[in-house]
Amino acid sequence: MASTAPTEIRKLVATRASTNFREVVQVVTVPTPEPGDGELLVKNMFLGINASDINNTAGRYFSNAEYPIDTGFEALAEVVSAGPNAVYKPGQALIYLQSGAFCDYKIVKAATVVPLPAPKPEFLPFILSGNTAAISLDKVGEIKSGETVLVTAAAGGTGQIAVQWAKLAGCHVIGTCSSDEKVQFLKELGCDRPVNYTRENLKDVLTKEYPNGIDVIYETVGGDMFDTCVESLAVHGRLIVIGVIESYESKKDYVLPKALANLPSTLLVKSASVRGFFLKQFGSDIGPYMKKQVQYFSEGKLKSFVDKGEGTASGPFIGLEKVADAVEYLYTKKSKGKIIVQM
Template identity: 70%
Template sequence: MASNNIPAKINKLVALKSSTKFRDVVKPVTEPTPKLGDGEVLVKNKFVGINASDLNYAAGRYDPNAKYPLDIGFEALGEVVAAGSKSKYKAGQAVMYCQYGAFCDYKVVDSEKVIPLPSVKAEFLPFILSGNTASISLDKVGEIKEGETVLITAAAGGTGQIAVQWAKLKGCHVIGTCSSPEKVKFLKDIGCDRPVDYTKENLRDVLKKEYPKGVDVVYETIGGDMFDTCVESLAVHGRLIIIGYIESYESGKGLQPSPTLATLPGKLLSKSASVRGFFLPQFIQHYGPYVMKQIQYFNEGKLKSLVDNGEKAPGGPFKGLDKVVDAVEYLFSKKSIGKILVEL
């Protein structure tokens, strides 16, 4: 590949030390472009995805041995601009990938770990991390079946929007929690049977009154009181999938013990129910097939993909690496709908 396609330097974001104060510790750096290996590609990132876990990762909570400065960001979508001699791809190919250090303008990636795309389209970005988290967890860990009742917490968010639609595609009745009338409308638009705005309705009361037999599967991302309510609302043989505990992410103390944990064994035993964890990197073999299935559904009009570039946010729209911090703070403001992304 012609050398003029390879920039001399790349720009990226790093966390300088462990902290949940994302803005205080994240800084831009410039460094020489890494040498391209035979089986690698150099991707020019066009869009990077924002996740609640960006804050947790920068704080070193996923790797107690994390070395700082730490490359941050998980996912990006862009175009191959240069390829090694043994790479599967050529310049011009649209691709996306999940790899630590995605908050950068160019990234060297193993060609085996990128997923080819029909085009560089922002609406594809939610599928690799958020969409795969939703679809793989519901299928492989939640074991959802047609006719079951499924509760999705933070249903109008990046993973929530895909989880709602995936469960509907599997023939489930879907309840979705959210925090505004605007999000209720969005959830109805994507097929959610019972949106619950928890700022106006008490979720525990709604579930007790309208779903007296309980909920078969819960997709739980919030933690705290929400986790307790969801455990209480499980049906016989119910399964609760722990996707995250976002309520504790901004706390310097991290995960706070739930009052329910002390009595959890009895609550589960009496219903033959279970609580199951899900961590996407341990399901890497499913990444490609599940992204392809989501793209297929999207092209067929069966799956909607809403992206939020922060147009209505105080620091938006999000364009350029320097907007990543604004975008992360926007996610925690609970005002976003769909998948937050930053255009580069």
């Protein structure tokens, strides 16, 4: 059943620029907006947590941002009411990718949402994390059956999909993680060679076990990890830069990896390449790839794991007041799958 909107809604805003998410966010109350032409008023059911939530509060995406700014990027919701020319009916489950998602109700454009068969939280990883993995591996990494693919931070929200997407394409997959528990998790996803980098030296593993190098690398970490990845590229290898999570919490700007000093010669002798990926620039692929993931999930070809923080000291993540806990939890490297907050 569709819900009825209250007269006021709550949202989480950042009051100034900082990488300390908890320090600068607060819940504010505003009048409930009415959906206009082609718009929907939706009630958020689950919010997605991303490493880039800190980049947003730090002002790294909008250098001229005027604070306070809305926070959050993605949510799974249900339609409460629709404006003229908005084709969805109250009660329809959907997912959307839009700035300001950390709220209880929100106005979204009907043309930009993706309808869902049911409001399952397991669908939430697909639109941002999953699309980042699937689209980048296909369109930028150009993965092919039989190739070797390395996924860094493989047990995270986007890593879990990257591992499986590469396996679905017929690739041999290596995945990095930070614990033996995550090694087992990666094996359950089908990862051929999980590497717990707290126990094994990744560079040594790649050198000994993959002497011909790695064809495609899905890199989200930066720093020393980026250096190792560049050095491990195969002839015609492709490294996809998805993020630089190692530096997001830093008050300084991104730290340049050491490998950049020798990057031209390193790539030249291997005819290799380093390629960037930013989901916003692949907007036309978001809907189709989201639907493809939902289909694969429904067919049992793709698994989706969400982490609601049940095992954390502060308990499960429920409500806007728990968003800061969830963001900080992401940086503890203890989560498995996509971190979400239930509303």
